[in-house]
Amino acid sequence: MFVATMAAVLFTMLLALARAVLGPTVYDRILGVNMAGTKTVLLIAVLGFLSGRPEFLDLALIYVFLNFITTVAVLKFVQYRDFGRSEVSGN
Secondary structure, three states, X not given: OHHHHHHHHHHHHHHHHHHHHHOOOHHHHHHHHHHHHHHXXXXXXXXXXXXXXXXXXXXXXXXXXXXXXXXXXHHHHHHHOOOOOOOOOOO
16 A cells, blocks of 8 residues: 555656646646655655654655755845845835
8 A cells, every 4th residue: 555655656756757847837747846856755755654763754844844944045136136235125
């Protein structure tokens, strides 16, 4: 059953990477890379469960946080072309 789960996760990872490569807009590409990162976390968690190594869940959590922070940073860079500009403009 878990082997079928891993196969399904790998298949959806391929679909997400296809969206990242073929996406017509930059936002589609960012979404595809973010989805592939999320599927990687699922793959790490299932692999840790299958191998009986619960420390893989800690690695998966670290990867989740890095994936989220990277996605937010890339989206901010795409929108503003700068990491330093804030959304609130002062007088």
